[in-house]
Amino acid sequence: MSDDKAAGTLLGLACGDALGRPIEFMSPASIEREHGIVTEMLGYGTHGQPAGTITDDTEMALCVARSLVERGQFDPEDIARRFVEWYDSGPFDIGGMTAESIRLLKQDTPWDEAGQRVWEQSHEGGNAGNGSVMRCAPHAIAFGDDLEALERISRQSSQITHADPRCTAGCAILNTTIVGLLDGVNNPLALALADVDQIPAELVGALERISTDLGPEDLENTGYVVTTLQVGLYHGLTAESAEEAIVDAVNMGGDADTIGAVAGAVAGARFGADTLPERWLEELTCRQELTSLATTLATDRIHT
Secondary structure, three states: OOHHHHHHHHHHHHHHHHHHHHHOOOOHHHHHHHHOOOOOOOOEOHHHEOOOOOOHHHHHHHHHHHHHHHHOEOOHHHHHHHHHHHHHOOOOOOOHHHHHHHHHHHOOOOHHHHHHHHHHHOOOOOOOEOOOOOOOHHHHHHOOOOHHHHHHHHHHHHHOOOOOHHHHHHHHHHHHHHHHHHOOOOOHHHHHHHHOOOOOHHHHHHHHHHHOOOOHHHOOOOOEHHHHHHHHHHHHHHOOOHHHHHHHHHOOOOOHHHHHHHHHHHHHHHHOHHHOOHHHHOOOOOHHHHHHHHHHHHHOOOEO
16 A cells, blocks of 8 residues: 555545535535636635635545544544534534434444434435545554454444444445455455455445446435435546546535545545645645644554
8 A cells, every 4th residue: 555545535625625615515516606616715705715715525534534643543432522622622624413413322322322323213315325435534544454453443433423234334335445445356346246245235235336337317315315425436536637527516415514525535546646736735734733633554463
């Protein structure tokens, strides 16, 4: 695993997040009317933040990566604690299931029960959001040499806030695909679909279409984990450059920051940090920390 591709995974995630943030919730037609095609970090817009500002996607991924590096192992209790600290800092953007789960964590609900309770109390259509797939990429860098451990850890990390099988399996598939890209294997998504156990049929069907009959006109820009993974993997795996993948993803609008984050993590793992536009990277205040964390996760052995 190269340091450049490891750094590209986390920096690509952050670039997609920050590029998509000001146009989150907008329709593609509204984006085109107001901005044309968004290729630059914009200030204000949705959430009213300066250009290059990251959202909960990158902030929660940072919580995961910091825990892995500082603890030297996967410690879900520590990750949950960091999520609570981040929540208490008053983030301007946080998903509904994530917020509900963290409120339970603040009431001393165990890490492996909070997301489960929220899921059981949620109705179909609001119980399988993309709030865990957006943050899971650090695990791929840390545990890429042990796919069995990676699958288990990806599922458990998702479960802290998102316990639906589509979410837990989605994190395992995304991370296994990223590992394939980091290792330079052919068709990493097919490898992930073959290696990950107990994948919900809806998720399998959506992701298998990426290599068969899926086209841009078939993609949806919602916060549903299945469509987010389909869109993020489609752009990340089929684009001719990391910049193209991220630009095409965020200009779909809707949940643009998370779609951009997933596409960016995939494209960053595929093409490497050196291919990400410098004009984007220089806007990220977390650039150096993300690079350092990725390098450490790629070179130091994390205990499973």
